[in-house]
Structures are given as structure tokens and as C-alpha cells.
Amino acid sequence: MATSREYGLGDFDFPRGWFMIGPSGDAGRVPAPIRYFGKDLVLYRGESGTAYVVDAYCPHMGAHLARNTTSYIVRDGEQIDGESIRCPFHGWRFGPDGVCNAIPYSDFIPKAARLQTYPVIERAGIIWMWHDPEGLEPDVELANFGGHHGEPGWLEWKIDYMGDLPCHGIEIVDNMADFGHFIPIHGAKDWQYFANEFIGNAVHQYYSAGHRTLTASDGDQLALDTWYEGPGFLQSEMAGAFDSFIMIANTPVENGVTRSWHALMVKVHDGSREFTDEDRANALLYQEGSRLAFAQDVEIWANKRASINPLAVPADGPYAKVRTWYRQFYNPRDRVAEFQNRVNGLVVTLDKRPGTRAA
Structure with a gap:
């Protein structure tokens, strides 16, 4: 096994482009932990059926959004709320844009309370995610197979x-x-x-x-x-x-x-x-x-x-x-x-x- 740097590929460890992250069946109303590009991520479907990918760890105190079975938020089926996802630790809720839109016990929401999100397209029975080390929006269309x-x-x-x-x-x-x-x-x-x-x-x-x-x-x-x-x-x-x-x-x-x-x-x-x-x-x-x-x-x-x-x-x-x-x-x-x-x-x-x- 060798790394991108050892091959002399360029400035980035991981490439820019559209990538498969799983068959459509991998995304559901129960958040799923996934790992790609050296990052822990979470895949879930909102109430509309749209698939989303976000960073795995809550910016509040670092809880993993998908690795929990005992929180009452999870046990009561409240982790997915519309298109948003709740942290099982304190219940902070994050919208599909990654921005925290509710804290159950606080009217004040810090501006830094947001998750990194990633462009996702579901096509041909597959979930595709855009990855860009520069954090830029897609500059190429996903193929139509x-x-x-x-x-x-x-x-x-x-x-x-x-x-x-x-x-x-x-x-x-x-x-x-x-x-x-x-x-x-x-x-x-x-x-x-x-x-x-x-x-x-x-x-x-x-x-x-x-x-x-x-x-x-x-x-x-x-x-x-x-x-x-x-x-x-x-x-x-x-x-x-x-x-x-x-x-x-x-x-x-x-x-x-x-x-x-x-x-x-x-x-x-x-x-x-x-x-x-x-x-x-x-x-x-x-x-x-x-x-x-x-x-x-x-x-x-x-x-x-x-x-x-x-x-x-x-x-x-x-x-x-x-x-x-x-x-x-x-x-x-x-x-x-x-x-x-x-x-x-x-x-x-x-x-x-x-x-x-x-x-």
C-alpha cells in the first residue's frame, strides 16, 4: 500500500470528483456510519426520501451521530426530523445544509454550530457523493450511464x-x-x-x-x-x-x-x-x-x-x-x-x- 504523496500525484491526499458511496439501499431513516476519504461520515434519508451525507461528529461535544442505540432520541425514533438529523447526545438538530436549527434547551445557537455537508445525487440505484479537497461545488455533471x-x-x-x-x-x-x-x-x-x-x-x-x-x-x-x-x-x-x-x-x-x-x-x-x-x-x-x-x-x-x-x-x-x-x-x-x-x-x-x- 502506498499513498498519494508517494506516487507524486499532487497537493491533495484524495481526488476531486463524483464517487460511489453505496447502493441506494444503504441509505435509510436510521443514520448509517460510513467512512470515505479518511473521514467518518453519516448517510441518512430525510422524510422526503432524499439522501444526505454529513460529517459524523457533532460540533458541540463530539458525539458520533450514527453510532448510538441507547439514547432515547434514537429509541423513540426521533433522530431524523423532517430533513434534519439530531445528535443523540444532547439533541442538537442540524438541517440538510449542515446548520444547527434547534437546541432543545437553548434559544441561542452558535454560528459555529454546523456540520460539513457534501453534494449527493442518487442515480441508477446508486448514491454518488461529490468530493473536493478545496471545498468547491461540482464543476462537472454526474454521468448518465x-x-x-x-x-x-x-x-x-x-x-x-x-x-x-x-x-x-x-x-x-x-x-x-x-x-x-x-x-x-x-x-x-x-x-x-x-x-x-x-x-x-x-x-x-x-x-x-x-x-x-x-x-x-x-x-x-x-x-x-x-x-x-x-x-x-x-x-x-x-x-x-x-x-x-x-x-x-x-x-x-x-x-x-x-x-x-x-x-x-x-x-x-x-x-x-x-x-x-x-x-x-x-x-x-x-x-x-x-x-x-x-x-x-x-x-x-x-x-x-x-x-x-x-x-x-x-x-x-x-x-x-x-x-x-x-x-x-x-x-x-x-x-x-x-x-x-x-x-x-x-x-x-x-x-x-x-x-x-x-x-
Whole structure:
């Protein structure tokens, strides 16, 4: 395990961006303790059903807002009041903006009585939180996941928790450039094309190859456009036996420890009929094939030492460019263009398509 500073990523220990903090079912009317970005946090739903994330400790005397079962505020079901949350110790109440809006035994409320709050969006059955070391509001929109969630013919995903890995996020994002691992780890074959394109806050991986298990027959190709829009999660449009959309989320828990999830939406028909049990079974089988493929990566990450300076060869793919691109999220916003300008453009690692010079 190595830290952001050891990788030389920039000024911040944790990156700026949108990050998954759990499936929608993790948020309820009972406050839940969570920990990300080296901080203790609390996740809860207000009376409206809206999910909120706040710092865990009351500014009054430091009580944890979610780690209590014996306070009468908790036992009487009064901890969530409208959209506000009460401290179980003295009953101070904090609104969704973090400001204390009631103290049961005092009309005077100190101006410093407030909790840090974090922007939260619930989308595609997942709770997403904006993290910014500078404390600034989001400057990028949360992805819409190809527009497939709720689209006719597409079965929504289930969320696969893949573990808390003793691995920094940079080593996970390295996979975007890692041409060399696809054959021994994932069973790729009959390569046609592999390239990366860097476009501002996004990095794409374009991939066309056969596969031992995810293609129907010899000669078939998997065609993927895989990309990150920021450091927190991968998306991938995959054309194969079924069209599908992959999401892989990587969220820092501690500096050098990453929580990982996998999910897959599958297009099982054209949207002209209801889903059948067979449709659902096919989608789950396809999701499990994708999960098992990602689990091959996870096993490596869970058991490797930190690779601060990879001993790379040109045919590995553009690791250095990926790491430079990644640094934009660990430095102040006024330096973002500096890193983007150093990498923007297309890098082709392999091209065997008919009619190309390399074929």
C-alpha cells in the first residue's frame, strides 16, 4: 500500500470528483456510519426520501451521530426530523445544509454550530457523493450511464461489492493503458485494435478483440469503448452476445485503500415486450461473466505491491500519460489545464484492422 504523496500525484491526499458511496439501499431513516476519504461520515434519508451525507461528529461535544442505540432520541425514533438529523447526545438538530436549527434547551445557537455537508445525487440505484479537497461545488455533471438506466429493453444492474483493496486508485486506473494484461488475465485473443484517447477530464480505451468466454464463437469480436469521466468510476459500452453497459466504481476509504464495486446493465430485447424470467436469467449470467472477468483484476490488485515507477515497455500502453491525466484531480482546479494539455490526444498501441498500415 502506498499513498498519494508517494506516487507524486499532487497537493491533495484524495481526488476531486463524483464517487460511489453505496447502493441506494444503504441509505435509510436510521443514520448509517460510513467512512470515505479518511473521514467518518453519516448517510441518512430525510422524510422526503432524499439522501444526505454529513460529517459524523457533532460540533458541540463530539458525539458520533450514527453510532448510538441507547439514547432515547434514537429509541423513540426521533433522530431524523423532517430533513434534519439530531445528535443523540444532547439533541442538537442540524438541517440538510449542515446548520444547527434547534437546541432543545437553548434559544441561542452558535454560528459555529454546523456540520460539513457534501453534494449527493442518487442515480441508477446508486448514491454518488461529490468530493473536493478545496471545498468547491461540482464543476462537472454526474454521468448518465449511457442513458440506459430505465431505457426499454435494458435490465437494470445489480451491484457487486468487490472488496476493500490495499491498493491506491492510480493502480486501478492504470488498467486503462494496460494492453499487455488482457491476454493472460482476461483471455483476449485475435486482437484488432487497442488505443487510448485523452479528452479533458475523460480518458477512453478503445478495444476490439475476441474473447474466450464473452463471444459466441471463434471470429467474433468484443468491441468496447471504456472511459473514465474523472477518477471515481469506469463506464464501458460493450457490443457482444448482448449489448451491455459496465460500471466499475473505485472510491478511496483511506489514503491507499480503495473500495470497489462492479455492475452491468444488459439489453435483453428491443423494448417491445415485458421482461421474462429467461431475460432476467440471461442478464444475470452475462453480469456474472463480467464480474468474474473484473474479479481477475481484483485478485491482482489485492495481492500486489505498490508500483510507484512501473518498469514499462512501449508495447505495454501509455501508463505515463494515464498517470499524468490522473494528476489533474489531485491538484487545485487552476492547474487542471496544465495536466490536460500534456496528454490530450489519441495514442494507438495496436492496430491490425484490415486496410491499416499495421495490418
